[in-house]
Amino acid sequence: MARPTMEDVAARAGVSRALVSLVFNNSPKVSEHRRAAVLAAAEELGYQPHVMARALASRTSTVLGVMVSDLRNAFFADVIEGLESAARDAGFELVLNTGSRNPARENAALANLLSFHPAGVVLLSPVLPASAIEAAAATCPVVLVSRGSRLSTVDTVNDDGVAGSTLAVEHLISLGHRRIAHLDGGSATTAAARRKGYRVAMARHGLDPLVVRSEHTDVAGEKAVHHLLATVERREWPTALFAGNDFNAFGAISACEEEGLRVPEDISVVGYDNTSLAALKRVWLTTIDQPRMEMGRLAVQALLERVRDGRTTPARHLLHPSLVVRGTTCPPTA
Amino acid sequence: MARPTMEDVAARAGVSRALVSLVFNNSPKVSEHRRAAVLAAAEELGYQPHVMARALASRTSTVLGVMVSDLRNAFFADVIEGLESAARDAGFELVLNTGSRNPARENAALANLLSFHPAGVVLLSPVLPASAIEAAAATCPVVLVSRGSRLSTVDTVNDDGVAGSTLAVEHLISLGHRRIAHLDGGSATTAAARRKGYRVAMARHGLDPLVVRSEHTDVAGEKAVHHLLATVERREWPTALFAGNDFNAFGAISACEEEGLRVPEDISVVGYDNTSLAALKRVWLTTIDQPRMEMGRLAVQALLERVRDGRTTPARHLLHPSLVVRGTTCPPTA
DNA sequence: CTCCGGCGTTGGAGCGCTCTATTGGTTGGA
């Protein structure tokens, strides 16, 4: 278990420890034959530089802390893949932590991350109070994903929920729909922007908005539709539904079918998020896709700009979502 | 950004650096009033011990490396939650990495993890060659999750796929089914055990097995069912399907409905994995649940036993899956 | 033949911490 150190490599290669260090930081001022000797010795011993020792000595960290509010949410998995690939390219490593959408645990998780003295910290949709985020930002660069902030010390990466909703509504309108209801995401952080985009888009076309209070779950989507159909006169029924997210859409589709409405012939449904669920052949949901990997990459980039280029102005990335047309939308039947 | 060190705290509290160290390792041999003074000073300065420096000095690491072959798979998210909670309880931190189910990238990810000189490494369903795993095990304790191994230097944590299949088959038989087909998982690592359990359980009840080659995806499940129904005489059609996993089951259900078979009235379906998909109200799939969090916890425990208690014999955890009865199974209609 | 500049190389200090050995001060039993 005792792993070889730089000293061991130096001894075996017949050089000084400093030279080994230079080789491993591929300094140009090392003669070719020495470099080869060092590399050979390292190879034979199975030597691998000690990240922590390096961090300590160089006073710079290659660690990027990542706090995920909810690992189970597949959305974050994609963002993390983006983070990971960007981090690897830049020579950084990720240290991951979960907060389970609980402020106290998120705080502990964040403290934990900070104890690594990381180069930067990425918070994925944290439920932390702004004060905690501000405190962290005093320590190292912080970037928020899927959560806004006014703090000038933190960067943010979000999808443009207003634009996403607009895409959904415009798509439905272009198909010929005019009575389009929105199943609202309630208290979810992303819900407000989506609702706003819906309202604005509807207004632009002179259409009356119809917002049904719901949540980002399949059960809520189901309930909302039953409620909607029960309270609205039949001939006033919407011909299209724009759900707050894919799960909600899934529940909404179930409810529609239970009510004897075929999707999409009788009623079109659009989701949001483009989760793996939406791509299942059976569901084949028309939905709004957020560039998740890209969001991860941008988060890392924002961090690096602060670390390497010394940027101090806040970066505000608002990414453009895109429409993924699948099988749950079609023109309304006259 | 310059963070306070132990030296700063010591100076402010009017004690030596060593005393501060003792306080932070809550040694019993520190007088109460000094402890209070140190804690107060640390609080005022916002001091937080530097994990890396500590690791270096103590020659022990509190880092647990985790390599996830595929972060997108929600299965691993649950396992990681288990790892995380167990690690936190034991005072360890997770360093995470992804391999994207690509041997070369997994190798790089593993090397990366090892450069932290972690206390141990958890590999979640790696596709790495055994030799790479063996090499890693020479460096620090290694535990494999959802992947077997003969190496005596590594521990393993798996679910008992044979037992899981048995549960599924016994459930169907107890409902009165006798013609039960299995939609095989093909090359997936877990498929062999599931297939075997199916065969054994069927044989025990004197029933003829019917294995349909498939994959762990919804599209494959759909295809398999269409193929099955096309090649088997109608009166010989199975009354129940045991799918290789939930996705496969989902596709299978779609296909059944397309063929005019109602689920579960005309045909029962059992999945495997109890993914979040299975719990969706619309799907409400009877399936086999793996104790994923528990698997994560056991993985950490296995590591700790090697690190702390010096265990050198391999641990082989085979966890018992359980049956989750939902809405896709019922007695066959005579 | 001496001197200088530059290159490849090295010693050593130090990053923030732990840990062993040791100090100085207090008790309590002989």
Added chain:
DNA sequence: TCCAACCAATAGAGCGCTCCAACGCCGGAG
């Protein structure tokens, strides 16, 4: 009264590495 025993506290070495200042060496200019 003295010393062993004990306790709280500390000095200092060292973990594996980086980085700066300084070194020896060589070739070419003077």
